[in-house]
Amino acid sequence: MEFKIEARMPPRLFSKVSLVYSGIGLRYFHTGFIPSGLMHLGKWVWRFYPLTLVRLDKTQEQHEEVLFSFCFIYQSINGKRFFVTQPITFVDDIREGFEFFIENIEDFAKEACLNGVDIELHQVLDEYVSYPTSYTCISYDLSSISCNHDVFVEQLRSMGYKEYVKVWTYGIAPLDDDEQTVCLQDVSPESVSRMFIYENLFSYRSWTLPTLEHGLKPFGTPQIAKFASRDGLTEAAFILRPDLLEFAKKYRTPIPQLYQKTLGKYPFSNLKVVMWLAKDIDTLLASLKKLIHSETLKGFKRTEIAGVEDRLEEVKRALSGVGFRPACYTTILSKELV
Amino acid sequence: MGDVDVLFLHPSTYVSTSDGEVVRYVAVPMGTFALADLLERNGYSTRIVHVGLKRMLDPNYKVENLIKALEPTLVGIDLHWYCHSYDAIKLADCVKRCTNAKVVLGGMTASFFADEILSSFDCVDYVIVGDAELPMIELIKALMKSTEVSDVPNLVYRKGSAVKRSRRAYLASSEDLDKLTCSDLKLLEDWDLYVRLIHENDVLSPKLKTQGWLMIGRGCSVNCSYCGGANLAHRKIFGRQQPIFRSPEKVAEDLRAFEELGISCAYMDFDPYTNRKFYYKLFELVRKEGIDISSQFLIWSLTDRNFVQDLKKTFNPLYTTLTISPETGSDFVRLKNKGFYYDNQSLLRWLEMLEEEMVPAELYFASGLSGETVEEFNKTMKLGERILRTYNNVVAISCNPLFLEPCSPRFLLPKKYGIRLKFRSFSDFYKTYKYLAEGTVPPSRLGYDTEYLNESQIIELSSKFNEVVGSILEGENLTQHCA
Incomplete structure (x- = not known):
């Protein structure tokens, strides 16, 4: 053959x-x-x-x-x-x-x-x-x-x-709505991205492709960016995206972002935290809970968090502890040519 | 007797630039595939060679070697589009220098200028004027039997120094078109490269889609001022009064064949009636047969929502687009030039509907229309900008200066359309493309001035439009990028 x-x-x-x-x-x-x-x-x-x-x-x-x-x-x-x-x-x-x-x-x-x-x-x-x-x-x-x-x-x-x-994605149906001590603030996605690049104060962060330029990662609206703070100090930051695949399947289009008018009104069921930073695991969990129950994100039936590196055992344990279940993992295999 | 009876050569347009030679207008007329297939089925061996593709693959390619090796009895060269005027004749000359094969030209440009071509170029033996199916079979039959060709329908030939026309005429009917197969692209050498390049001119770059042109019918019901394939041209050249369609079943067969060849997108450019009854039947068949292909559908008039929904549920959405050429942002200029008229408000409402139905659109504008002034063109600029900023589903938008097309209404009736012709004969087209191939500037590129604009203004207006559009798109990418 x-x-x-x-x-x-x-x-x-x-x-x-x-x-x-x-x-x-x-x-x-x-x-x-x-x-x-x-x-x-x-x-x-x-x-x-x-x-x-x-x-x-x-x-x-x-x-x-x-x-x-x-x-x-x-x-x-x-x-x-x-x-x-x-x-x-x-x-x-x-x-x-x-x-x-x-x-x-x-x-x-x-x-x-x-x-x-x-x-x-x-x-x-x-x-x-x-x-x-x-x-x-x-x-x-x-x-x-x-x-x-x-x-x-x-x-x-x-x-x-x-x-x-090896990077994990975890998902959860509604989290417990207990009282959280963090405050959430809407920010621009750029400010989260900047923090991701320049701040070393955060012990825990999501894995992303180590690309030094734009163009390869998913981008564009709609996306939601939040800072989580305690006592006026930023303790965690997130970028979230609604599930464009829902939209793509319903309307048979590979490029939902061409249709912003319909996209803006679409009742998404799923949401994913695609980029995250946190100073400690408690803050990460508290912020996630607050995030999921915040007014702006009401109506979502399921939330996922991506970019959890396999080596972050304590994060994986903590997510499992509050009911997140592994949705998938992604293995990236590499070969050096020179 | 050689290896093939009939060799079809497609002449690409060569343009010399500071970066070297580039090949333009890669598309082969669909009739060439149909003719080659028809001859094969009638017992004649054929081959289609795309000389432009060969040169893109190997800049040292010499078509002479192929001609000598194959020793064809007849060489058919398509001269459908005027831009091949020089290269078609150059190829004919090349054939004559290396074999005794007879050379026949066909296509709309050759048909319109048949007498002049035969009077001026000894390297051309025959021109078939109009439909060529029956004439080609009879011509090769006569040549193989060494009998007279004067009876071959639609043939213009030379007898001594005189140019003669056959008294027999042939006009293909819908039934005749149904006997053709237009999808056997494998008859073309390098067909797999061809389907990657057909929707672009000259770049061997990777692309997402492959494309095949679909033969749906012949003729036109209206007269756009600038179009060499208008109703007037079909009447004059072919004797065809009204458009004819192939049957939906035959078109669906070709779509199936395209899918099997790995062609992602069918280019469908035949839309002469606003009721689109033919397409509802075709689309139903495509769905019934489960043919998985996209369609770039060129509409000639605005459609209703039903049609858009039907198109969307029929074709794979990956590369499916609706393409329309409003040409201008001025209702007055559109009315003067387009066979199918619609105003700007209707166009915008139609785009809105497309956005709601989630179907991408491609739009083409032009400069150099009859009655167009700089002020009127500013309306085109404004409309283009507005559309681009309002509708994200508009995935392509550009503006091109109109070239004078032989046998177009403005060529035939220049006064009526406010045109001052610079090209009147075949030799004008021939010389222009000779200049371009040789890397010199021709005295005229477009072949006309209008009563309000000269050539350089017409060219500049299109460039200005494309610059503005380009900067909007670039800005959009940067914004998306940083978000």
């Missing part, structure tokens, strides 16, 4: 799985153009490559789509790298062609003098995971696909990949 990789995203991907694109150039996505790029070693490279693995049957002159991933070029703290999103398979034999696919991505990365390749794989543990499900700007509805986490991890390990990070 012969394989080849084509730079395109087949429509059947969207028929198979609902997705949300929330990256740069939202308007361009439907037109098929890749909206941005960056200079790398004096050459223009595209921001991302939609890669479809195709199996060719030369005798019957047929070809079949086997799997699909987005590959982003990004400036990480470890140099410029390729970031590969969760592979979506279209065939039953999920191992078929996978090595060929990854080897080709590595060759491409080497040719472009990139430092390494990172691959994001999800393991779903609950019935549903809300948006964003990825640390990139492409989120899939993970409940409608098989992520084949263990199979791909095993194959990648045999190809020299090592676990770079």
Whole structure:
């Protein structure tokens, strides 16, 4: 059997799985153009490559789509790298062609003098995971696909990949509404982001991609940003996003953010804390409780918190202690090329 | 006898720039695929070669080597769009220099200028004027049997130094179109690259979608002042009074074939009747057969909500857009130029409805319309800006200077449309694209001035529009970025 990789995203991907694109150039996505790029070693490279693995049957002159991933070029703290999103398979034999696919991505990365390749794989543990499900700007509805986490991890390990990070998402139906001593204040998302970058006063913080530039992470409205304070001092900060996948599925659109008027009125059920910082675990929990029961967030039926690194045992214990249950974990496997 | 009976060559437009040669207008007329397939089914071997794509893949590509190796009996070169005027003739000349093959041109530009082409260029043996299906079969049959071609319908040919027209005429009917298959893109070498490039001109960059043009019918019901494919042109060139459609079943078959070829998006640009009865039938079939493909649907007049909802539930939303060309922000200018008229308020209400239905829109404007002054064009600027700032579902918006199209109403009736023609003959188009290929500035690029604007003003107005739009989009990305 012969394989080849084509730079395109087949429509059947969207028929198979609902997705949300929330990256740069939202308007361009439907037109098929890749909206941005960056200079790398004096050459223009595209921001991302939609890669479809195709199996060719030369005798019957047929070809079949086997799997699909987005590959982003990004400036990480470890140099410029390729970031590969969760592979979506279209065939039953999920191992078929996978090595060929990854080897080709590595060759491409080497040719472009990139430092390494990172691959994001999800393991779903609950019935549903809300948006964003990825640390990139492409989120899939993970409940409608098989992520084949263990199979791909095993194959990648045999190809020299090592676990770079494992990050958990926890979810909960309404938390207890006991009296909390923290005060919440609406702030701009930028002020939370700035705090995230510059403040070292917070012992606990969510994991995000170590990207040094914009463009790869999910962005755009609607989002909610809050500071939690005690005695006038900021003790925690959060950025929350409503579940755009709900909207994407209901209205069959991959880019909900193009429809702000309807989006603004949409009664979302799920909410996710996508970025968080806290000085201690008690403050984190108190703030989460306060947050979930605050006036502005009334009506949400389920809340998730993402970016909980596997090594933060005490945070994981504390979340479990108040009723949060693991919704999924994401393993990022990496390989250095130089 | 060579390896193929009929070789179809598609001439791309080459433009020399300071960065080297670039290839423009990559699209191959859909009729070329239909003709190649028809000939194959009639027992003649064919091949389609896209010379522009070959050159993009290999700048040293020499089409002569292919022609010599294949030794075709007949070489068909499409000259449908005027922008290929120079390159089509250059290809014909190249064929003549390396083989004894006969050269036939076809397409709307070749048809309109058939007599002049045959009088001026010895490298062209024949031009088929209008529909070419039956004529092509009869032409190759005659050539293979070495019999007279004078009976081949729609053929213009040379007899001695005289240019003659066949007395037989052929006008394809809906039934004839139903006998065609327009989706066998594999007849084109490098077809898989072609479907990635067709909606862009010259960049071998990665794209999300692949695209195929769908053949739905022929003709037009109205006369837009600038359009070389207007009702008037179809009457004059083909003898076709009203548009004809293929059957929904045949169009659906082509959509299925596109899906199987991995084509993500069908480009559908045939919308001559406002009731759109044909499309309701087609969409129902597509849904019934479960064809999974997106559609870039170019509407020629505003639609109602039913149509939008039907389109949305039929096609995969990933790349589905509705594309419309209001051309101008001036109701007065639109009325003067467009075959289907609607005012700005109706357009805005339509966009509002699209936003409610969550269907993305692409909009195209133009400069150089009849009756357009700088003041009237300012209305276009304002409308464009307003639309972009109000509707996030408008995913593409741009403005282009109009080029003079052969056989368009303004070409045929320049006084009526307030146009001063600079191009009157085929040689004017030929010379312009020769200049561009050679990297020199042609005396005229657009081929006309209007009563209010000269060429450079027309070009500048479009640039100004695109600059403003570009800066709004750039600002939007920055804002989104920082949020």
